Amino acid sequence: MLRQAFVFGRLPELVATFQDFASASSSSAKANQPKFRSAVEHALVIIFTNHSSLLDACDFPKKGKGAVIGDGQSMDLTTGDDVMKDDLQNKDGSDEPRTSPFRRNFLGALVRRGLMSADCAKSLYPPLATSNDADTSLDAMEIAPHPFSSEGIVIETGKIAVLAQEAGVTTQDHCDYIFLNGSPEEIQNILVQMLEDFSSQAAVAASVQKVFAHLTTSPEGLERLSGLCKLLSENGNVLDVLSLHVCISELVADGLSLVDDFDVSSAAEIQMAYTQLGSIILFLQVCVYQFGLPGCIVSRNGRTLPTECLTAASAVHHPRSFSDNERSLMKDWHSNVFAGQSEGIDDKLLRQNLLHMAASLFSEALANKNTDVHALISGPVAYFFEPLFNWCLVGIVRGLADEALRKG
Numbered sequence: 001m002l003r004q005a006f007v008f009g010r011l012p013e014l015v016a017t018f019q020d021f022a023s024a025s026s027s028s029a030k031a032n033q034p035k036f037r038s039a040v041e042h043a044l045v046i047i048f049t050n051h052s053s054l055l056d057a058c059d060f061p062k063k064g065k066g067a068v069i070g071d072g073q074s075m076d077l078t079t080g081d082d083v084m085k086d087d088l089q090n091k092d093g094s095d096e097p098r099t100s101p102f103r104r105n106f107l108g109a110l111v112r113r114g115l116m117s118a119d120c121a122k123s124l125y126p127p128l129a130t131s132n133d134a135d136t137s138l139d140a141m142e143i144a145p146h147p148f149s150s151e152g153i154v155i156e157t158g159k160i161a162v163l164a165q166e167a168g169v170t171t172q173d174h175c176d177y178i179f180l181n182g183s184p185e186e187i188q189n190i191l192v193q194m195l196e197d198f199s200s201q202a203a204v205a206a207s208v209q210k211v212f213a214h215l216t217t218s219p220e221g222l223e224r225l226s227g228l229c230k231l232l233s234e235n236g237n238v239l240d241v242l243s244l245h246v247c248i249s250e251l252v253a254d255g256l257s258l259v260d261d262f263d264v265s266s267a268a269e270i271q272m273a274y275t276q277l278g279s280i281i282l283f284l285q286v287c288v289y290q291f292g293l294p295g296c297i298v299s300r301n302g303r304t305l306p307t308e309c310l311t312a313a314s315a316v317h318h319p320r321s322f323s324d325n326e327r328s329l330m331k332d333w334h335s336n337v338f339a340g341q342s343e344g345i346d347d348k349l350l351r352q353n354l355l356h357m358a359a360s361l362f363s364e365a366l367a368n369k370n371t372d373v374h375a376l377i378s379g380p381v382a383y384f385f386e387p388l389f390n391w392c393l394v395g396i397v398r399g400l401a402d403e404a405l406r407k408g
Contacts, residue, residue: 001195002240008105008198011242012113015040019115040110041120046123048103058102095221104128105198112199118354158197160190171200175207180214182226191231191238205245208232211252213300221258226276229255229283239290252307253299255284260305271388278391281355285310285394313395314361316403326357333361337383340376358384358392359399366400 019036048055062363082221107121107128122129165172178190211228215221220223233240260308267273287293290308298308319327365376383389384396 001237002244004105005195005198005201005241006244008109009201009241012109012115013202013245014112015115016113025192028326037114041116044110044116044120044124045106055103056348066226081198148342157195158199160197160200171203173205176210177201179207179211179228184231186227186336189230191235195241201241202245205242208242209246209251214253214256216254220282222262223275224275225255225258226279230279233279233283233286236286236290243291247294248287249297250300252287252293253305255280256297256305256307257299257301257303259284274277275387278387278389280396281310285391289394309355313392314398314402315356315360315395316399317356317360319360319364330357330361331358332363334365337361352391354392355395358389359395362396362400363403368400 019033023033068200072211074311075249103125104127107116109122109123110116120129135405160174161171164171167174169177175190178186182190190204194201211355215225215228232242239248259277260276262273262358264270264273264277293307295308295311296304299305322330366373384393
């Protein structure tokens with residue numbers, strides 16, 4: 001999926017960016033654009049003429065069943081049987097595969113981006129000119145089945161672009177509106193649709209970037225950004241696709257600046273504020289670990305924001321390493337959460353930083369011989385599966401796992 005997203009969604013954008021840069025650096029920018037497109041078309045003719053077997057291989061495997069093993073031969077991973085190229089040829093014996101989603105999708109993406117002419121695309125893959133043939137029907141394509149015509153060829157465009165066309169706006173404007181004003185369900189739908197709608201992935205990624213930059217500086221930013229972060233952190237595939245188009249470290253910098261600046265004590269509902277803040281923190285932790293981000297990230301306004309506050313959450317500290325105030329807080333947290341001496345968590349205690357203490361709290365509780373493990377699981381542990389505290393779990397699990405490895 002990620003390879004398709006790169007080839008059909010990101011690669012045309014990179015080539016177009018290179019074209020714009022090459023044109024802008026020349027005194028005759030407009031005159032150079034046809035030359036650039038001609039160069040792209042010439043390269044594609046060579047590839048499609050001399051390397052057709054490699055292009056055939058790009059259509060395998062389909063739906064996770066095959067693996068190319070060389071010379072047009074594929075193996076069905078579900079049965080172990082060899083699948084020969086002959087099995088996918090036309091009944092009339094021609095060399096053209098019965099259907100080639102890769103050729104159609106790749107050429108369609110280049111035509112859509114203005115990097116090659118429709119005439120050249122049709123000469124390289126004639127089925128682009130029609131969708132009547134059963135073997136090249138829209139249902140056989142891997143981009144959502146909503147065609148639009150461009151200079152006499154049938155190109156596949158996804159549902160997001162179709163909805164934008166029906167609304168009479170650009171795909172980018174449609175995405176911007178959904179992410180800034182849409183409901184959580186609408187945002188979730190567009191993120192799911194993006195995974196198969198390669199033509200709209202760049203627009204969706206740009207909208208996500210705009211939302212992070214806007215909401216981290218707006219009064220209502222916490223609520224809307226927490227909802228988006230929750231959706232993003234629950235789907236690693238979406239994050240992978242976004243990383244092809246935007247710099248994830250910039251999203252993390254925006255999120256960290258909001259967390260760093262937010263004054264929890266000013267919130268009317270402390271528990272709600274911590275739940276929303278926690279969704280953002282959890283997203284930031286996912287990004288830091290999934291993409292291996294460095295210890296410090298420079299934000300948009302030049303601030304240097306350390307990510308150690310996220311990665312250090314797994315550190316288990318010795319009680320003597322805490323200050324007197326921190327030891328007092330540890331005692332209060334232990335009394336409220338682990339010792340069962342309170343009916344709930346006091347709002348004043350919630351105002352204190354739990355992230356860097358959570359792993360130490362659990363380690364201390366487990367080290368106590370008087371601790372009832374079953375009561376611990378049914379009581380305090382249950383707290384940390386709730387949205388109010390689940391953003392602490394990453395540090396807790398990693399910290400306890402590290403301790404287990406050290407102690408054997």
